[in-house]
Amino acid sequence: SAVISQKPSRDICQRGTSLTIQCQVDSQVTMMFWYRQQPGQSLTLIATANQGSEATYESGFVIDKFPISRPNLTFSTLTVSNMSPEDSSIYLCSVTTGRHSTDTQYFGPGTRLTVL
């Protein structure tokens, strides 16, 4: 298993600013993912964070808006840039210690972002 922490747990930000969310894992993992979840909705995959290379983004998400870093096997950051109220959501980090995306994914507690 893996224990994941996210910082901050919540934040209220002004339109046009940026926020960086950190995801820290207590052990080395193979794959790291970032999801967005609107209140009462399902999870939408933003991107896969790749160690040492550019993240792989899903359709509708771009690097300029959601830059991602993964400098090592236990840490990743997601930045929400030039925020607007539409970016208000819960952002979740998940990891797997397996080799496949279908292996058990462990999720962090999420970061609740409100943009005014």
Place this chain on the structure above:
Amino acid sequence: LAKTTQPISMDSYEGQEVNITCSHNNIATNDYITWYQQFPSQGPRFIIQGYKTKVTNEVASLFIPADRKSSTLSLPRVSLSDTAVYYCLVGDPLDDKIIFGKGTRLHILP
């Protein structure tokens, strides 16, 4: 990636067995079926995974018929703490991602 269809919501009572069925008519040969549980204000948690027939663990059972076009998550003797959203996912291990569907909101009543 195969699309899944689940009931939007279900109600049940404490002590009952709850069965949540997921349809995945276009499931591919290599696809596995996975269920996650999400409590309010928490990230999803893995419950169970299977490929065919029946899988059982300490939390739930997963029934998969021979044609694999559907699956049923069975929760024995539910309690109030089982109130959560349950997601059925279908995916190929060789794919680089999994996709969450809309989920089933299960509400357990006293």
